[in-house]
Amino acid sequence: MMDLAASLLSPEFFAAILRVSTPIILVAMGVLISERAGVVNIGAEGMMLSGAFCGVVFSAYTGSATVGLVAAIVAGMVGGLFMSFAVHVLRANLFLSGIALNLAASAGTILALFALTGEKGISGTLDSEVLPSVHIPWIQDLPVLGTILSGHHILTYVAFLSVPAVAIFMMRTPTGLRMRAVGENPEAAKATGLSVIRLQLQAFLLCGVFAGAGGAFLSMGYVSWFSQNMTAGRGFIALAAEVMGAGGAYGTLAASLLLGSVDVLAIALAGEGLPSELLQAAPYVVTVLALALYGLRQAKQKTIGTVH
């Protein structure tokens, strides 16, 4: 038990939290943009999976990690385009379109993997590239902080830097303001002369950028392969993080880190002989609990907020 306590307080444990939270933060930022624009993107999981797959395939065939990352982002944006087409042009239901995208991505990536490699489970035969890690001068030499903060994958730093960027984008730029207006009251926004569809399309595309990058982190980060359904519900956890963060970028970051910590804790505890199935369920259980607490708080706030 002493070992466990020591490992929970070790710098490596905190570094692991940053690593595990990275894809959740990235996708949650994308979900945040889509949600505030009034088109909460259930398809984030599918966009992420497509990104993970395209990153591996394109980096393997071109030999360039950068091309892989760009391909992953484009794959996410194509997902955004699909969502916008389904919702705005075909007038399909937003949630059903998202579910359709998730199912299509899950099956489509397996099909494409089989067509390319003859394998259905894992892209082991593809020689794909990995995005670089960054060692920060000065900080990497510090005793504890060096281990926690330095040496991470480049997308981890991107994820953390994207949080203030998204906050400023949503709250301080004209496009962010317009997206929030469209998300809250599309009729009023329309009467003001805004194009609801154009703004929501932009939101879907931005969400695709983040989801694609989140997917690339999974398959081009600490591993260099794609395996079927490797996103394992992280797109949905990102959706939960955004709801827990109440639509704010910093709150969403905090929620993502909480959910990431639970994941890391579960891995650490697995070494202590607790049943691993139980531990693997932990992040999902925490998500449900957090959402329930959030719902209670909302109900309370609603009644407080509306008193004149």
Added chain:
Amino acid sequence: MQMTGDETAPQKALVEFREIGKTYPNGTVALRNVSFQVIEGDILAVCGENGAGKSTLMKILAGIEQPTQGTIHYEGRQRRIADPNVAGDMGIGMVHQHFSLIRSLSVAENLALGQEPRRGLLIDRRAAADRVRELAQKFSLDVDPNTKVGSLSVAAQQKVEILKALSRNTRLLILDEPSAVLTPQETQELFVQLRSLRARGVTIIFISHKLHEVRALANRITVIRSGEVVEDGVLSEMSDAAISKLVMGVDVTRASRNQRDLSAATPVVVVKKATVATGDADRRIDAIDLTIRAGEILGIAGVDGSGQEGVVDLLCGNVQPDEGDIALLGKPMALATTLDWRRAGMAHLPGDRFQIGGAPHMSLVDNVMAGSHRDKQFTRGPFLRVGAMVARTNELIKTFNVRCLGPREPLNSLSGGNAQKLVAAREFSSNPKFLIVNQPTRGIDVAAAAMIHGELLRLSQNGTAILLVTSDLDELLQLSDRVAVMFDGRIAVVLENDGLTPERLGPFMLGLEKTS
């Protein structure tokens, strides 16, 4: 030299509608061959019943809808107003009946939306706030740029909406029923502001169906009936009777109430210190005392959301009070459900005929049968007697003069007024001892409203106790024997209606006065 009088000013047309027509894709004709001019510097009242096409015409002018025929000329040039931005650039601003504001954004953000001042990539928030202050000062409309719109009162939100419409060098301001959400005092203030805008050279078009407001504000009037212009002229040359005949196409006699002394009549509903402290904040009520006597119409006034809906919920069995007692004809009802209330003789004409009052996609027969489908006369064993149901529906259609294609048509194929008449027919025909009517004539034409008013007075003469909740003060004062004014979930005052005026009610509605 400044021109002041209407007669001396040159009659220059700012807008000219030429043979405007609008047919919706489903074949509904909203406007037909509409031609008239809006004279620069005028306050023009556009009058007509609900559904006459007034709002559609104004939306066309504001670029929100496109005409299917005809042209609009602005300052002598033919213009196509493709969207609200084009209208804004032309100097046309519209204040919508349902505000087009985003509640979570500040006043400054709402006004800047779509034309944000920038500094680099970001919004220049200081410039946006300064712009609001400048506009507010210019038009003497006092608002704080940094307040969130959702936290403002309705009257203040309307000021913001007007400022927004004026924010782009506006020369023509359109207002769609601006007084519908205001108290009489707030309406007076609005009119003062509109007159001062006119003095600054802003041409104003306002939609209304309240004749006294039209008289107070406008100098010209255009009357639209069934999508066509039936009158267009100088207001001072027309009598009230002539206008009201033009609006409706027929003479309508208003039902009027006789002054009665009901203090000795049997109390039908007695509410003592009833409190509902849970649920939506604007439906909560606090220590309500009410008595409604047989044959009495008790009107409830108040700014929307002051607890009127809570009283309705309480007296139709939707909610049970947390504290206090209710009795219907001496029977305790504090724990009663809606079914108990109905069995005890309650009937209820709800505020929304297509949400609560009726099932829009179901037939008139089904709607008439709702609630009485278990009655012996309509059942045979486990089956419904469809013939008897249809006969009953036809009977009600006839007595209430519901204009429809037949009893099997869905409810939403009827106009608002006819749908309301059908739902009212169902509720009124049960000979209720106690009747709740909530916004009985909102959004329906004057002829249907007059019919419903007549029925309410007839029921009250037959001894029904009636609770009337309405935000239309004219209707309230026309029908009520007594008026209870609500503010913040409480009853501020109960007044005998012996020549009450809207102005007398205003201070109580705003919470400025109360008698406890």
